[in-house]
Structures are given as C-alpha cells and as structure tokens.
Amino acid sequence: MHTPLVFIDGDQGTTGLQIHARLQGRRDLRLLTLPDAERKHPQRRREAINAADIALLCLPDEAAREAVATLDNPAVRVIDASSAHRTTAGWVYGLPELDEQQAERIAQATRVSNPGCYPTGAIALLRPLIRDGLLPADYPLSIHAISGYSGGGRAAVERHEAHAGQAAPALQLYGLELAHKHVPEIQLHAGLSARPMFLPGYAAYRQGIVLSIPLQLRLLPGRPSAEQLQASLERHYQGARHVQVMPLHQHGPATPLDPQALNDSNDLRLALYANPEHGQVLLTAVFDNLGKGASGAAVQNLDLMLAAMAG
Known part of the structure; x- marks a missing residue:
C-alpha cells in the first residue's frame, strides 16, 4: 500500500x-x-x-x-x-x-x-447570517481583531522574544490605511457585496486571536432578534468538530474573552453578546492564529x- x-x-x-x-x-x-x-x-x-x-x-x-x-x-x-x-x-x-x-x-x-487567520473568524461568523438572509450582503461592517505577535511571522517572533517583550508595545493597531490584504478574501468568501472595514492589531502575547463584529439590529431587514442570529450559527455548525457555538450572552455580566483560550488547538469558538434594550449585538470569535x-x-x-x- x-x-x-x-x-x-x-x-x-x-x-x-x-x-x-x-x-x-x-x-x-x-x-x-x-x-x-x-x-x-x-x-x-x-x-x-x-x-x-x-x-x-x-x-x-x-x-x-x-x-x-x-x-x-x-x-x-x-x-x-x-x-x-x-x-x-x-x-x-x-x-x-x-x-x-x-x-x-x-x-x-x-x-x-x-x-488567512483573521478571515477564518470573520467568515465563520458572517457567512451563515448572510446565507440565511439575516444580514444584508451590503451591511456596513466593521471588523476588529487582535492577534498575538506570532501573526507577524518568524521575524516578528524573534524580534519580540529577543528582548523578552520589553521592546514591543503592549498593543499596536496596524492596517490603518484600511487596505489590508485579507479584506478581499473576507468579502468574497463571506458573500459580501460591499467592502467591510477591517482593523487588526498585535498585542504583547505570543499567539491567539479575539475578533469582534458589531451589529445594529435596527439596520437589519426584518429586525431579527439575537436569538435568530444565534440559531443561524447553531444550525450551520451543528456537528462541526472544530467549531464551538457558545450559548447566547444577553443577561448579566459577561465573562471577558481570552484570546489565548484555544491556543495549541484547531478549534474556533463563536459567541454572540446582545443588549436587547439598545438593539445591539456583538459577534465574536476566539481561536489560535497558529492553529485554526x-x-x-x-x-x-x-x-x-x-x-x-x-x-
């Protein structure tokens, strides 16, 4: 054989x-x-x-x-x-x-x-909602993500770790010209007709990503509820070995998201946070930029x- x-x-x-x-x-x-x-x-x-x-x-x-x-x-x-x-x-x-x-x-x-690392989280959150008609393909999206410094490649890792992190800022945003090379990938594979805004950053830890996308429910067709958005993700990822859809968070204080929670795994954790009073929802993804x-x-x-x- x-x-x-x-x-x-x-x-x-x-x-x-x-x-x-x-x-x-x-x-x-x-x-x-x-x-x-x-x-x-x-x-x-x-x-x-x-x-x-x-x-x-x-x-x-x-x-x-x-x-x-x-x-x-x-x-x-x-x-x-x-x-x-x-x-x-x-x-x-x-x-x-x-x-x-x-x-x-x-x-x-x-x-x-x-x-790409960032597109994995963004597409995983957006594509099911667009496919189910809950999120318009031309919605004015803003995607924000923070990665560990290993996202900058081997040179970035060596540069950071050579100084035990002392020479690197705790947080730095980049892609400020709003022309990051991942944007066309996100737009195509999420099924978007309008270019999203994407703002990435590196923080002073080695690996792990937390990505978030805010939504205003009043701007969505039919004004779907957070529960409908949650159900769409749960249906899409039912039985998916490497994707976890967490319970909907909309009552009481939320546990802070740890970007390093899934390091050294191939898992992707999706979670929705909602404020029904204000009609706002936050889509989030946590995963290892070197893993999933x-x-x-x-x-x-x-x-x-x-x-x-x-x-």
Whole structure:
C-alpha cells in the first residue's frame, strides 16, 4: 500500500514549523523536507515538489506562486498556506466548515488555498447570517481583531522574544490605511457585496486571536432578534468538530474573552453578546492564529485529502 509523500516547502517559517510538529510521528504519511543547504536551491525544490503526493506551501506569496509554476507533475496536490491564491479561480477555499459540501470539495481538490487567520473568524461568523438572509450582503461592517505577535511571522517572533517583550508595545493597531490584504478574501468568501472595514492589531502575547463584529439590529431587514442570529450559527455548525457555538450572552455580566483560550488547538469558538434594550449585538470569535488560523487548518485539509486518497 502506498504511503503518501508530503513535502513541506518553507518548513522553517512559523506556519511550516507548526505543521511539521503536528505531523511528527504520523504513520499514515511520509514527510519530505530538504536539508538546510538545499532549502533555497531552485532545482532541489522543484524536484521535491514534483515528487510529492501533496505539497504544503508555507512561503511568502510570490514564492508560493513561483513554486506552483514549477509543477510539472499533474498528480501533485497542493495546499497553499500563503495568501497568494485565496481569491483565485480554480482554487478551493480551505475552510471545511464553509458549507455542507466544502469538506468534500477540499478532499477531492488538486489546489487548496488555506484561509488567512483573521478571515477564518470573520467568515465563520458572517457567512451563515448572510446565507440565511439575516444580514444584508451590503451591511456596513466593521471588523476588529487582535492577534498575538506570532501573526507577524518568524521575524516578528524573534524580534519580540529577543528582548523578552520589553521592546514591543503592549498593543499596536496596524492596517490603518484600511487596505489590508485579507479584506478581499473576507468579502468574497463571506458573500459580501460591499467592502467591510477591517482593523487588526498585535498585542504583547505570543499567539491567539479575539475578533469582534458589531451589529445594529435596527439596520437589519426584518429586525431579527439575537436569538435568530444565534440559531443561524447553531444550525450551520451543528456537528462541526472544530467549531464551538457558545450559548447566547444577553443577561448579566459577561465573562471577558481570552484570546489565548484555544491556543495549541484547531478549534474556533463563536459567541454572540446582545443588549436587547439598545438593539445591539456583538459577534465574536476566539481561536489560535497558529492553529485554526494557519497550521491546524492546513493539517485539517491535509487529513481530508489523505482520507479521500485512502478511501
């Protein structure tokens, strides 16, 4: 029986290292990695990617495009963890919980684009509500998210940890030009017709994301209740292994959200907070930017492909 060969291109970056760690000890696959001296050698990388059954690209966007261009073997299947192909026609979006058929699409695909960390939370919250007609596709959305500093990649981690965090501010917002590269991805896969505002930030902890989206119920068609929004999410994620929909919070003091609560897991926790008196609802998501936001999602997609190959 053939044991699939998996090549991680870019296994020394933050995502690549995490994927490598998650696959250690697996007996249902063989890992192909290049020695340090060959990692940047074009011909050795070309040979490795064409020898693989599945290639995991953990590269900057342009390098990921170049890697795909070197593919001569039509049998090689690709999971791209960069943002290079997330809105590219012909690539399957690697969020298995997107709808009822997405996991099967990923399992059969030859080209899968792994979701971005922030878009994972935003799309998970918005798409069910838009699909059910509770949230207009042109609603003036504002998305705010804070990530651990590992969201900035290996260089950001080394820069922060070299000074034991002393040189980094406790919180810094970025993307202030309102042109973050994740916005088109969120708009496309959430099903939005209008561009949302997106404001991200990094905080002085290593990993974990808390993302929030405020809604004014009076601006929604039919003025749905918080309970209707809650029910939409519960229906969409019923039976989803990696997505938790928490009970609706609208009475009494709410427990503060901890962005690090799901670190080192591949889980995504969604929760709605409502103030019925003022007609306001806050959609929230908590997850690990290195887990469900990156390497965990890549391994989840890999496992779907491997199961299809074995079956």
